[in-house]
Structures are given as C-alpha cells and as structure tokens.
Amino acid sequence: MSSDALEQLLRHPSLWRARQRDTMGGPPGLPTGYTALDLCLPGGGWPSQGLIEVLADRTGIGELSLLLPALARLCGEGREAGWLAWISPPHPPYAPALAACGIDVGRVLVVRAPPAEWAMEQALRSGACSAVLGWAACRDRQSLRRLQLAAEQSGCLAVLFRRLRDGHEPSPAVLRIALSSDRDGLEVRILKSRGGRAASVRLGWIRAAAPAQAH
Amino acid sequence: MARPGQPRVTPDVLPSPATAPDPAPRDRPVLPRVLGGGRRRGTDGSVAAAPVARELWLAVHLPHYMLESLDLRAATTDGAAQACGAAPVVVVDVGRGGKVVCDCDARAAAAGVVPGMALNSALALEPGLRVASREPRRERALLDALATLAQEFTPRVSLEPPDGVLLEVRGSLRLFGGARALCVQLRERLQARGLEARLALTPAPLASLWFARAGEEVALRRPDTLPSRIAPLPLGVTRWPARTLQALSTMGVRIVGDCVRLPRDGFARRFEPRLRLELDRALGRAPDPRASFIAAERCTLRRDLEPEITDIVRLRCVVEPLLDELCAHLRARGAAIDSLELRLLHREAPATRLRLRFAEPVAVAGRIAALLQERLARTELPAAVRSVRLRSGAPLEACEEVADLFARDRRHSAAVPQLVERLRARLGGEAVHGLCLVAEHRPEAAQRSGDILVPDLPARALAERSRDETGGAAAPRPVWLLAVPQPLEGGDPPRYEGALEIEEGPERIESGWWDGGDVRRDYYVARNPAGVRLWIFRERRAAGGWFLHGVFG
Numbered sequence: 001m002s003s004d005a006l007e008q009l010l011r012h013p014s015l016w017r018a019r020q021r022d023t024m025g026g027p028p029g030l031p032t033g034y035t036a037l038d039l040c041l042p043g044g045g046w047p048s049q050g051l052i053e054v055l056a057d058r059t060g061i062g063e064l065s066l067l068l069p070a071l072a073r074l075c076g077e078g079r080e081a082g083w084l085a086w087i088s089p090p091h092p093p094y095a096p097a098l099a100a101c102g103i104d105v106g107r108v109l110v111v112r113a114p115p116a117e118w119a120m121e122q123a124l125r126s127g128a129c130s131a132v133l134g135w136a137a138c139r140d141r142q143s144l145r146r147l148q149l150a151a152e153q154s155g156c157l158a159v160l161f162r163r164l165r166d167g168h169e170p171s172p173a174v175l176r177i178a179l180s181s182d183r184d185g186l187e188v189r190i191l192k193s194r195g196g197r198a199a200s201v202r203l204g205w206i207r208a209a210a211p212a213q214a215h
Numbered sequence: 216m217a218r219p220g221q222p223r224v225t226p227d228v229l230p231s232p233a234t235a236p237d238p239a240p241r242d243r244p245v246l247p248r249v250l251g252g253g254r255r256r257g258t259d260g261s262v263a264a265a266p267v268a269r270e271l272w273l274a275v276h277l278p279h280y281m282l283e284s285l286d287l288r289a290a291t292t293d294g295a296a297q298a299c300g301a302a303p304v305v306v307v308d309v310g311r312g313g314k315v316v317c318d319c320d321a322r323a324a325a326a327g328v329v330p331g332m333a334l335n336s337a338l339a340l341e342p343g344l345r346v347a348s349r350e351p352r353r354e355r356a357l358l359d360a361l362a363t364l365a366q367e368f369t370p371r372v373s374l375e376p377p378d379g380v381l382l383e384v385r386g387s388l389r390l391f392g393g394a395r396a397l398c399v400q401l402r403e404r405l406q407a408r409g410l411e412a413r414l415a416l417t418p419a420p421l422a423s424l425w426f427a428r429a430g431e432e433v434a435l436r437r438p439d440t441l442p443s444r445i446a447p448l449p450l451g452v453t454r455w456p457a458r459t460l461q462a463l464s465t466m467g468v469r470i471v472g473d474c475v476r477l478p479r480d481g482f483a484r485r486f487e488p489r490l491r492l493e494l495d496r497a498l499g500r501a502p503d504p505r506a507s508f509i510a511a512e513r514c515t516l517r518r519d520l521e522p523e524i525t526d527i528v529r530l531r532c533v534v535e536p537l538l539d540e541l542c543a544h545l546r547a548r549g550a551a552i553d554s555l556e557l558r559l560l561h562r563e564a565p566a567t568r569l570r571l572r573f574a575e576p577v578a579v580a581g582r583i584a585a586l587l588q589e590r591l592a593r594t595e596l597p598a599a600v601r602s603v604r605l606r607s608g609a610p611l612e613a614c615e616e617v618a619d620l621f622a623r624d625r626r627h628s629a630a631v632p633q634l635v636e637r638l639r640a641r642l643g644g645e646a647v648h649g650l651c652l653v654a655e656h657r658p659e660a661a662q663r664s665g666d667i668l669v670p671d672l673p674a675r676a677l678a679e680r681s682r683d684e685t686g687g688a689a690a691p692r693p694v695w696l697l698a699v700p701q702p703l704e705g706g707d708p709p710r711y712e713g714a715l716e717i718e719e720g721p722e723r724i725e726s727g728w729w730d731g732g733d734v735r736r737d738y739y740v741a742r743n744p745a746g747v748r749l750w751i752f753r754e755r756r757a758a759g760g761w762f763l764h765g766v767f768g
Contacts, residue, residue, distance in 0.1 A: 060747035064694045064768025083631055091695035094765065095650040095662035100692055105650045109631075110664075111638055112646045122637055128630035181746025 030157060033069025034203055037188060041175070042195035046070055050158070050174030050194070051144075051151040057164045059090050061181040065206045066188070067133070067159060072102035074130045074157065082130030082156065085109045085123040088116040089135055117143040124150035124158055131157040138162060141170075148172040167191055268418030268438050268499075271385040271394075275361065275401070276413045276427035280378040281306045281318040281349050283410055284357040286518070302345040303328070305337055309348040317349060356517075360540065362508040364404055366547035368397060373420070373505035379427065381420045381505065394434055417441060420505060421497040425471070428452040438499040445497060446472025453493065459486055471497070514544045514607040523562070523599035527591050530559075530600060535584055537605045542580040545610065551576030554608030555583065561598040569594060572644065574632035576611045582633065589640035656726040657734050658696060658764065690722055691740050693750040693765030700762035703751060709761035713744035715751070725755075740767070 029043030038044050046052060046067075056063045071084055084107055086093055095105040109129070113119035116136035123132045124147070132151075138144050138160065151158035152174075160173070167178050176192040185204035190196065277283060282304065303322035307313040316337050319328045326341040338344055354377055361380050365372045368391070371383035384397060391397035398414050405412045415426035416434040422445055426433050429452045435444060448471045450460055468474050474482075475494060483491040495501035516537045524530050534557065545551060553576050559567040569590055577583060638647045651665030703709035708717055720739030727734050736752040743749065750765035 058745060058747055059695065060749065060766035060768060061745070062748075062768070068694070068768075089695075091697060091766065093650065094658075094692060094694055094696035095652050096658075097692035097694045097696075098650070099652060105652055105662075106665075108650045109635070110648055110650065111642070113638070113642050119638055119642065123634060126630045126634035126637075128634045183744065183746065186746065 030070050030073065032066070033073070034066070034206065036201050036203060037066075040190055040193075040196065040199040040201055042193060046157055047174045047194070048157065049152050049155050051148045051172070052157070052159045053166075053171060053173040053176040054159055054161050054179065055164045055167045055176065055191075056161065056179040058181075061179060062186040062203075062206050063161065063179050066179070066186075066203075068098075068101045068103070070157060071131055075102065075104040075107060083107045083109050083128055085111060085120075085129045085132045087111045087119045087123065087132065087134040087136075088113055089133070117147060120158075120160070121146055121150045124154040124156065127154065129154075129156055131159070133159045133161070135161045138166070141172075145172050148174070268436060269385065270383055270420075271388070271416060271418055271436065272420040272423040273382040273384045273394075273398070273401075273414060273416045274375075274420070274423035274427040275365065275380045275382065275405070276415075276424070277357075277361070277378045277410060278413060278430070279318055279320070279411055280354060280357060282320055282347075284354040285347050285350065286353075286409075302343050303341055304345045304347055305334070306347050306349055307334055310351075313348065359510070360408075361405075361410070363510050363544050363547050364408070365401075366508070366510065367404070367543070368401060370507075371505075372508040374508050375424055379424055380508075381424065383420075383505075384416070394436075398434075417499075419497055419499040420503050421493060422499065425452040425497060428454075441497075441499050442475065446470065446475065450474060453490075455490060455493075459490065462486075510544065510548060512610065514541050514605075516540055516605040517602060519602045520600060523601045525596060525599045527594070527596070530596075530603070531584075531588060531591060533603060534587065534605070535580070537603065538580045538583050538587070541605060541607055542578055542583070545578040545607075545613070548610060549613055550610035551578040551613035552607045552609075553577070553611060556606045556608070557587070558604040558606070559596070559600045560602040560604065561596075562601050564597040567594065567596065567600075571640065572636075574635045574639075576613060578613050582636075586636055586640045589637060593641060656724055657732065658692070658724070658738075660727075660732070662696075691719060691750070691767070693748075694768035695766040696750075697764055697766075700752070700764045703761040703763050705761070707761075708741065709751065711741075711743050711749060711751075711763060712747070715741040715743055715749065717741050718748070721753075723755075724752075738764070 029038075029041055029045030029047050031045040032038055032041070041047070054063055054066075074082070074084070084103065086108065089110065093108065093110060095108070098108065099105050109123075111119050111123070116134045117138060120132055120134040120136065123129050132154075134147075138147070147158070147160065164178055164180075167176065171192070173192065174194045175190070175196075178189045178191055180187050180189070185202065186206055188201045188203060190199045190201075192198070285306065303326060304320045305316045305323050305328060306318040307315065308317050314334050316328060316330055316332045316334055318330055319337070323337070323341060323344060328337045328340055328344075334346065358374060358376060358378070358380065362372050362374055365380050365382050369382045369384050369387045373381040373383075375381055384394070387397060388394055391400060394416055398416070402412065402414065413427045413430050414432055415423045416436075417423045417426065418436070418438045419441060422435075422441055425445065425448055429448050431448070433444065435441060450463060450469060450471060450473075453460075453471070463469075463474065468477065471494075475498065479491060492501060496503040518533060518537060520533060524533065541555075553573045555571045555573075557569040557571070559569070561567070569587075571583070571586055571590060573583075573586070635647055648664040651663050653661055653663055655661045703711055703715075705714070708715045718740045721737035722739075723737050725735045733756070735755040737755060738750060738752045741749050741751050748767035749763055750767065751761055751763050754760050754762065
C-alpha cells in the first residue's frame with residue numbers, strides 16, 4: 001500500500017531522482033552549440049524551462065559567445081520566433097556582431113532598467129520573448145524566486161548574469177554555471193543542475209560564429 | 216392626461232424594465248406584430264399588407280438632463296462624500312437669478328418638490344436640500360456623450376438640444392434583432408451611465424420626440440396610425456413659444472389633435488407658418504430632413520472632483536469610467552488611439568500632465584487602464600487634484616484583432632506591443648529600444664537604436680546580405696561596443712588589466728571624411744591575461760594612441 005503510494009509519487013512529472021537522469025522524460029534542452037557542454041547538461045542543452053544563472057566576474061571572457069549559438073537557433077525558428085530581450089546589459093549590444101552570428105537584430109529588444117528584475121519578469125510573463133537575458137545583482141531571494149517561477153511558466157530561455165561571489169548563496173535557478181578564464185581558455189563549472197550533476201568543462205577559446213547554413 | 220415626465224403605459228409600450236413592471240404573461244402588453252414582420256394579422260386571421268415606413272426614428276429624451284449632467288453620482292460613490300450625496304438635490308439656474316427649481320432628484324420629489332417651484336418653497340418643504348447650479352456647458356457635453364453612445368446603434372443620429380437625441384434605426388433593426396431588443400440594449404447602456412431616458416419610436420422624427428417628451432413610450436411603425444395616436448398629446452410637448460401656447464389655450468386648443476383640426480390657412484396666418492410645418496412634419500405629411508451628428512475628432516472628457524483627491528488609488532477609480540467613456544467613443548467611430556493626455560488640475564500647483572503613448576493603436580479600456588496604472592504609480596502629486604481632463608490623441612483606424620486558425624504564432628506578435636508599452640510606461644520612453652543595422656564602415660555608425668514595431672525590412676535584408684558576403688566571420692566584431700572609445704595606457708602593444716596580446720589584425724577602417732566624422736584607424740583583436748578578448752584600435756590621425764572600442768562577449 002505504502003509502496004504503491006511511493007510509486008505514484010515518483011511518477012509525478014515534477015519529481016526527479018538524481019540517479020535517473022537518463023531515463024527521465026524531461027523536456028529536451030536547447031542545444032548550446034558546444035558538444036562538450038551539451039553532454040554535461042541533463043536535456044542535452046540549455047534547459048528550456050526555468051532560470052539559468054551565469055556567474056562571471058568579467059565581461060568579455062566568452063559569456064555571450066556561450067549563448068549566441070542558442071540565441072541564433074531561437075531566431076531561426078521562422079515565424080514563430082519570439083523576441084530576444086536584453087535587460088540592463090553592461091554595454092550596448094552591437095548589432096553587426098549579432099547579425100554576423102546569425103541573430104535577427106530586428107527581434108532584439110534592449111531595455112535599460114536600473115532594477116532589471118522587474119523588467120525581466122515582465123518580459124518573461126508577456127509571452128512575447130523567446131529569450132530573456134538580464135544583468136542584475138538580485139540581492140534578495142524573493143525576486144530570484146519570482147524570476148524562477150516566471151521563467152518556468154514562460155518556457156523561454158531565461159538567463160541571469162550575476163557575480164561569481166553570488167554562487168555561494170542558494171538560488172532556486174534550474175542551472176547555475178560559473179565561468180572563469182585564463183590563458184588557456186574558458187572553463188565552465190556547473191554548480192547546480194536540476195536533473196544533472198555538478199561538472200566542469202574546459203571549452204578552450206570559444207568564438208561565436210554564424211551557424212552552418214543548411215543547403 | 217399624462218403629465219410630461221410621467222411614463223404612461225399604453226398598449227404599444229416599449230419594454231421598460233425601470234418604469235413598467237412586467238405584468239403576468241397572459242395580459243402583458245405586446246408590441247404590435249408590425250414590429251416583427253411588417254404584416255399585421257387581423258382578428259379574423261386575414262393577412263393585411265401594412266405600409267412600411269421608410270424611416271423609423273427613435274427619440275431619446277432625458278427628463279433629468281440638468282441633474283444628470285452635473286454627475287453628482289460620482290461624488291456619492293465616494294465613501295467620504297456619502298453623507299452629502301444622500302441629501303436631496305435640486306438644480307437652479309443661477310444665470311436667471313437662481314430662485315426657481317429647474318430640476319430635482321427622486322428624494323426631493325418625494326418631499327414634494329416639483330420643477331418650477333420657488334427655491335424658498337422647496338427649502339421650506341425640505342430644509343436639508345442641497346442646491347446645485349446648472350452648467351450649460353456640461354449639459355451640452357452630456358448631450359454629445361449621449362449622441363456618441365447612440366452612434367453605436369445607428370450612423371444617423373441627430374441632436375435635439377437641450378435634452379433629446381434622435382436615432383434613425385430602420386436599418387439597424389435586423390442587426391439588433393428587432394425594435395424591442397434594440398431598445399432594451401439602448402436602455403441598458405443608458406442606465407449603465409446613470410441616465411434615465413424616455414424612448415419613443417415612430418416614422419416621423421418630430422412625432423417620436425413629442426411622444427418621448429410626453430413620457431409615452433410608444434413603438435409605432437405605420438405612418439397611418441400617427442394622427443390618431445398623436446392627437447391626445449398636450450401641446451406643451453411642442454415647445455412652441457409661451458405666447459403662442461397661451462393664445463391657443465385661450466382658444467380652447469390644448470392638445471395636438473385640436474390644433475390639427477384648425478383651418479390650415481388661418482392657423483398659418485395667425486401664428487408663424489413654421490408651426491404649421493411642424494405639425495405636418497409630426498404627422499408624417501411633410502419631409503423632415505435632419506442634420507447628422509458628427510462626433511468631435513478628438514475626445515475630450517473632464518470630471519471635476521467634488522472632494523479633492525490626493526490619493527492615487529482613488530484617482531484611478533475616477534479615471535477608469537472616463538476611459539470607458541473614451542473607448543465607447545472610439546468604438547462608435549471604429550477608431551483607436553495611439554496617444555492620450557491626462558491632465559490633473561490642482562488648485563494652486565501647475566497642472567500635472569501625463570502623456571501616454573501606445574505601441575500600437577488601442578481601443579480597449581482595460582489595456583489603457585493597465586498602462587495608466589503603471590504611469591500613475593510613478594507619479595507624485597504635488598497637491599490635491601480638483602479636476603481631471605482626458606484628451607485623446609488623433610483617432611486612427613482601428614485594426615481589428617483577427618483570430619488565427621492556427622493561433623500558435625500569434626502569441627509573440629500580439630504580446631510585444633503590450634510588453635513595450637508596459638516597460639515604457641514605467642521606465643520612460645527612452646529606456647526601451649530595438650537595434651537596427653546601417654550600411655556603414657565606421658563601427659559606431661553601423662547600428663542605430665531602432666524603433667521596435669516598425670518591421671525594418673531593409674535592415675533585415677542588409678543583415679542577410681552582410682552575413683552572406685562576409686561569411687559571418689571574416690571581419691570580427693565585438694558583441695559589446697563601448698559608446699565612447701576608451702584610451703589605453705602603455706606603449707606598443709598597450710595594456711588593459713595586464714599586457715595585451717594581439718591575436719588578429721590589423722583591419723584598417725578609413726571613412727567619413729565627407730561628413731566631419733573622419734575616422735582613420737587600425738583595428739586589432741587582443742586578449743589580456745585574464746582571458747578577455749578586446750577590440751582595440753590605433754588612431755592613425757595626428758593625435759595617435761591606442762583605444763579600447765569593444766569587448767567580445
């Protein structure tokens with residue numbers, strides 16, 4: 001009787017067991033464009049539901065190159081493609097570079113909002129965006145929780161960029177990765193991955209390029 | 216004889232939930248069959264063809280327009296003003312001395328006050344009387360609002376100042392499911408606005424108006440029944456000059472029927488010929504062309520706040536009915552607006568202006584209200600608000616939402632304008648923008664902030680082309696471009712958080728000598744010890760030096 005109840009409970013879609021990561025029928029992820037990284041992520045790519053936290057102390061070590069192939073893939077979805085919202089970026093994004101990576105710059109929305117959390121949540125809840133990138137300190141856990149909930153319901157790629165030291169605090173995000181770089185290239189440490197496990201991937205020097213054109 | 220203002224129930228009565236309680240179904244007064252099919256079945260079962268009028272005029276008469284135009288209802292809904300709203304109200308005309316009661320509400324009428332009574336007598340009857348003054352400008356605004364509302368039912372609306380509106384509804388009957396259904400809907404709309412109205416429907420506009428003024432809610436569809444039905448109306452409904460009415464009264468002519476029986480020539484000679492013409496028009500014997508009401512281009516609404524409001528939340532409760540009114544106005548015209556100005560007037564401080572801009576033409580009150588709420592939330596009132604003015608922008612053609620059979624991809628396109636609006640309302644118009652490519656060699660000029668909702672097709676084509684030409688990776692461009700190039704210290708190569716290591720370059724860019732923005736630079740891709748890829752250039756003009764211009768994300 002009690003084991004039946006347990007079985008029922010375990011079949012619940014929102015419950016996962018760490019050792020079942022391969023048999024779990026979770027939603028497939030969005031391929032990152034880097035095979036080594038895809039192998040470490042549970043759905044074979046960026047989770048499509050829930051918040052992704054990218055922790056890095058510097059701009060320019062490749063944190064965007066890591067995401068650009070996925071963004072380009074989202075733009076390539078044809079008429080269904082949503083918008084790419086950039087909320088409080090540290091510098092203005094440069095359209096020719098984005099276009100060169102295969103991103104449709106006509107679908108980029110840049111928002112300069114000092115408290116980025118509110119704008120991020122609005123963008124996530126609007127259903128208009130297929131990806132929302134936000135740069136915010138997110139000091140309180142309540143706003144993180146709200147963002148995570150909004151990201152889970154929206155089903156779009158939601159990325160929050162924070163500082164490395166924020167990695168020590170708990171977070172409801174589905175995936176947390178810390179980026180560091182040195183002379184040998186970029187290292188991606190997966191701090192938390194729902195349905196996956198912590199790992200470390202050295203990607204070397206990555207450079208976002210236009211996705212291979214299908215002929 | 217029914218007094219004007221008192222609805223008299225006749226067999227042809229229109230459905231009137233407010234005034235005529237429904238009797239038992241068996242003996243309910245039934246609308247004549249003519250309303251249904253244009254044919255009348257006699258008692259013997261024979262079908263007689265009825266002459267069908269080419270026009271049917273519905274008159275809407277507001278017996279209490281003076282009181283309703285003052286909109287004391289808004290004050291009574293307010294908790295604080297409950298006490299003063301509960302007092303019986305009379306309206307006087309200050310312009311004519313203010314000694315005579317022009318109009319009174321139901322509570323005052325219950326105390327025995329009637330229009331035309333001296334104000335002092337009224338105060339003697341009811342000492343707690345609240346005396347309000349007529350405001351002709353607001354009465355006119357009420358009539359315009361009524362006409363705008365009427366335009367939802369027919370395009371042909373004609374004003375009958377000061378208290379009536381005529382609607383030609385012949386063409387609208389089928390759409391609204393008959394005269395009865397149309398009247399029910401119209402009455403519901405009027406009641407929602409707090410207006411008590413008398414409706415009458417006949418083939419002649421003047422006759423409808425007279426019936427409505429007399430409080431007889433009839434629905435006559437055949438012109439030949441008009442003379443017999445109009446005859447018993449008191450002559451007061453014609454609103455002829457008082458001297459004329461007095462003269463007729465001394466002749467023993469007190470109802471319309473008596474007047475019709477007078478010899479035509481004599482009547483025209485003794486009184487103005489215009490009156491004879493009016494009689495003919497009321498009987499449907501003379502044509503009665505009417506000027507159509509044309510609503511003002513822009514909608515301007517105002518509401519004075521009796522107790523002044525300092526609280527944003529209560530202010531919202533005041534503004535929302537105004538938005539409903541605005542949207543009714545827009546609906547009637549099939550229009551939408553993309554901007555709106557709200558002015559909050561204070562007693563001493565200068566007016567607070569809120570300007571809302573929408574990302575696309577809108578005509579939905581809920582959406583405007585949501586945006587206004589965001590805007591009000593970040594507004595600080597310098598003082599109490601004593602009056603609210605709403606002015607719509609120029610009306611645009613409304614683009615009706617077309618439901619897609621395969622509704623999946625409508626999701627994004629419909630939601631973006633709303634998202635942009637909400638963000639702009641809170642963060643300001645400049646805070647949200649799109650990106651746009653420009654065919655230009657100078658890096659800082661190769662993009663501009665684009666407007667989001669204009670689908671920039673040339674730019675899109677340009678993006679496609681530049682990607683095809685360059686193959687995507689020929690000339691490296693950074694994802695972040697600094698707004699102003701940052702000078703770098705150090706010699707050759709320069710330093711930025713450590714010695715830089717040149718990876719690629721140079722890429723020479725020389726351009727812009729023709730417009731003053733001359734650029735002569737050699738661009739390099741460099742990496743610092745921390746692993747940050749940078750886009751730097753060496754100035755080739757006189758000053759020289761190294762600059763940081765971008766960061767590869």
